[in-house]
Amino acid sequence: MGLTPMMKQYFEIKENYKDCILFFRLGDFYEMFFEDAEIASRELELVLTGRDCGLENRAPMCGIPFHAANSYIGRLISKGYKVAICEQVEDPKSVKGIVKRDVIKIITPGTYIDDSFIDDSKNNYIMSIYLDEENNNFSIAVTDISTGEFLTTETFLTSYSLILDEISKFTPKEIIICETLKEELIRDIKFTVPALVTKKGITYFKNDENSILDMQFKEDKDKLTPLTYKASLALVKYILDTQKISLSNINKITVYNIKDYMTIDLNTRRNLELTENLRENTKKGSLLWVLDKTKTSMGSRNLRRWIEEPLINKEKIQERLDGVYELFSNIYLNDNLREALDDIYDIERILGKISNKNVNAKDLIVLKSSIEKIPNIKSILKDTNSKLLNEYYNSLDELRDIYSLLEESISNEPPLTIKDGDIIKDGFNEIIDELREAKTNGKNWISTLEANEREVTGIKSLKVGYNKVFGYYIEISKANFNLIPEGRYIRKQTLSNAERYITQELKEMEEKILGASEKLVSIEYDVFVDIRNRVEEQIDRLKLTAKTIANLDCISNLAYVALENGYIKPNLNDKGFIEIKDGRHPVVENVIEKGEFVSNDTFINRDDEQLLIITGPNMAGKSTYMRQVAIITLMCQIGSFVPASSCNISIVDKIFTRIGASDDLAGGKSTFMVEMWEVSNILKNATRNSLVLLDEVGRGTSTYDGLSIAWSVIEYICSNNDLKCKTLFATHYHELTSLEGKISGVKNYSVQVKEVENSIIFLRKIVAGGADESYGIEVAKLAGIPNVVIDRAKEILKTLEANSPKNNLKTDIIEDKISKEVSCEKDSILYDKQQSDVKEHEIKHKKRKDNFIDGGLQLDFNSIAKDSFLNEIADTDVLSLNPMEAMNKLYNFIKEAKKLI
Ligand code: ADP
Secondary structure (H helix, E strand, O other): OOOOHHHHHHHHHHOOOOOOEEEEEEOOEEEEEHHHHHHHHHHHOOOOEEEOOOOOOOEEEEEEEHHHHHHHHHHHHHOOOOEEEEEEOOOHHHOOOOOOEEEEEEEOOOOOOOOOOOOOOOOOEEEEEEEEOOOOEEEEEEEEOOOOEEEEEEEEOOOHHHHHHHHHHHOOOEEEEEOOOOHHHHHHHHHHOOOEEEEEOHHHHOOOOOOHHHHHHHHHHHHOOHHHHHHHHHHHHHHHHHHOOOOOOOOOOEEOOHHHEOEEOHHHHHHOOOOOOOOOOOOOOOHHHHHOOOOOHHHHHHHHHHHHOOEOOHHHHHHHHHHHHHHHHOHHHHHHHHHHHHOOOOHHHHHHHHHOOOOOHHHHHHHHHHHOOHHHHHHHHOOOOOHHHHHHHHHOOOOHHHHHHHHHHEOOOOOOOOOOOOOEOOOOOHHHHHHHHHHHHHHHHHHHHHHHHHHHHOOOOOEEEEEOOOEEEEEEEHHHHHHOOOOOOEEEEEOOOEEEEEOHHHHHHHHHHHHHHHHHHHHHHHHHHHHHHHHHHOHHHHHHHHHHHHHHHHHHHHHHHHHHHOOEOOEEEOOOOEEEEEEOOOOHHHHOOOOOOOOEEEEEOOOOOOEEEEEOOOOOOHHHHHHHHHHHHHHHHHOOOEOOOEEEEEOOOEEEEEOOOOOEOOOOEOHHHHHHHHHHHHHHHOOOOOEEEEEOOOOOOOHHHHHHHHHHHHHHHHHOOOOOOEEEEEOOOHHHHHHEOOEOOEEEEEEEEEEEOOEEEEEEEEEEOOOOOOOHHHHHHHOOOOHHHHHHHHHHHHHHHHHOOHHHHOOHHHHHHHHHHHHHHHHHHHHOOOOOOHHHHHHHHHHHHHHHHHOOOOOOHHHHHHHHHHHHHHOOOHHHOOHHHHHHHHHHHHHHHHHHO
16 A cells, blocks of 8 residues: 555655745645644644644644644744645646645744734844854844844854854844854853754855855845855845745844944843843833834834844944934924824834735725825924934935825725725726726616616516626526516526526626626736735835834933933043933832832043942842943943933943852852853953943852952952952942952942931931941841841841951951962962962962951962863863873863962
């Protein structure tokens, strides 16, 4: 027994789409077979049936009606599957035997742009990553096929975090990676975003026999370097492979430089809650939530991008700020503008549908009504002065030709489908008009026929009707049969209490009407496709105008939000300082009672106030304050006004945060490990122009370990000339406040609290000087810990304080000891590890140990060094070493180990 012909066809097709669920079209259903059927029935809760397939066992099968396919596809895509749509590709009437079928589209998370599936306010990115192992370079290409934006970049791979940062900036739904990427990196990528990752061989990134990129981008292709070419090629290939058509809206390449934007790593994006809150990963409670009052979906997506990608070019930031200022100062102008933007629909996504060939007439009407608003917007912008608004004025195309075309051609209330006619206006096309007339005349003839026949027969209830099977007929009820003149009608159909008749003339007229209708539908479709193509030819102009509207919406929105929330225009300086007066956290001030937020000043520079140590009890407002400084800086660099009474910002190249502690269980790292990994990343990558927030560094380990690490991190940041980044350092370790005056650049601040009858009131005010009480027990009491526990804690605290060397910790002698030892540690272990003499080190090591134990401190530098040594061993990639290098490594490891035992 062999396979049935249909199953044979199924297997031949399935062979090429092994990684997809194959939707195999059979009549009005998409059927799935074998493993696909099992997966789909499980994921979509469909009944699993079977079908004879010519094999011994029936093929497992399940199906869905084709007209309801979209929602099922959406569900499979969300669960990370790809779906291949296999259709009949020839007319069943014209073939004998089995109809030819083929896959017409592959739907994947990055390419599925159905309105019901994608979010208006977010881009739907798909990315490709190429890594050139030999030269340690990589390139990235990213596109959103619903808007046609295509970006690419390349750079030297200093660390994996560069790639991960770009991924977290775009949060693509799907990533195509080259097989040259290391497993470790792939794991990190999968951990960074919940994207579908597809690995492709190196040839996918290289061979270009058909000059795919020439066809896609024409001369724009010349912008690509050999490296960006590879990532771009793979991405375009993948889109062609899945969409099976070339998308005309993807025709311009934007080459960007990673260094043109502020670097913000994934942790920082999350910690600062830029586009989503930490708890629920939703927009509410994020900076975007406060700032996004845009009028259009295009503006909303654009603003998200601005927040994800703050600028570092001073002129560009200034241009945005000046644009915002002009609209901020002219409320009337901005109100008018916002009103005009109100009814503009998502032109970018309509263009996406046009090039994807799935636009309908309703979409074109929406496009027309959006274009109609442009002249008004242009006239509002006419007399503006700022450079940016002038630029927008100039690049807004009124698109009058496209408007006229659509106005003349597409009827005002067209149906959703484009294959059933009624979409083209009268007067646009002569043939359509003629056919319509023929149809109308025929229909008129038929309605006159009804009246005529009633008169001739005298049967008042006689009626002329129509159905799809029998066409037009004359219906006469049984009671009136006797009145029918002999031979006048031909009987066609008998119903329970009526008969249906036809006449020769009726059938002739029917043919005319139906012929005209059929022709009309097909000609209307052709004319529609022609209109669509004519609009598509102007896609560049439409795209530019859509982008301008998106930008304009953002600037106008920032002016509006600034006015609503009482923000001011920040100044920019080149002197390396940030000075904020009466700064507020834009999100926190929005979620607490109006007027309750306590504003605070900030001054931080590269010299005497480079690292601010902020002490104060839990819940006092330290994290809020630190985040506020970072967010105000970031807001300024997207071109937004800021929540403060005055603000002067020196442009920041990177923001880093080490805030909060959470176990990275999936990544296999403990809380402390995550903390140290983040700190290490900051110390390696921050520059003099970076802004660093460190919250409770060292908290994840024992007190003295933690204190020593915090201490030495502070020293490293302040003394390393390549670093000296502006740092806000919140800590519980009050001992650290003694570093002010000892380490240049360190300055103490604390959050004020007021003691009242065994309790405390948070004043939320940041003042110069360190706090010396932690008020932990008072905070615990405020949190509702039972009184017995609180009282007992106080007793224990008293005993501990009496017995501990805590007070000693604050004495200068111990500080000196620690300072000396920390710098000695730095010399011998951190900086000069390779050259240090083993013996001398042993002596120093012993002395250091003794000193600390004498001083009551068990600062175990040995264990820190051991940890770092073990990490070094663990990080060694043996396969990348040649035998000589391996011998040398081993020799060094033994030498190092001897130092540590
Ligand atoms: P800490 O980091 O010191 O533990 P947080 O910064 O988390 O404290 O602040 C705790 C809470 O205090 C915040 O959730 C916020 O509601 C409130 N808060 C913080 N700063 C202010 C402020 N400046 N004005 C008003 N309320 C504030």
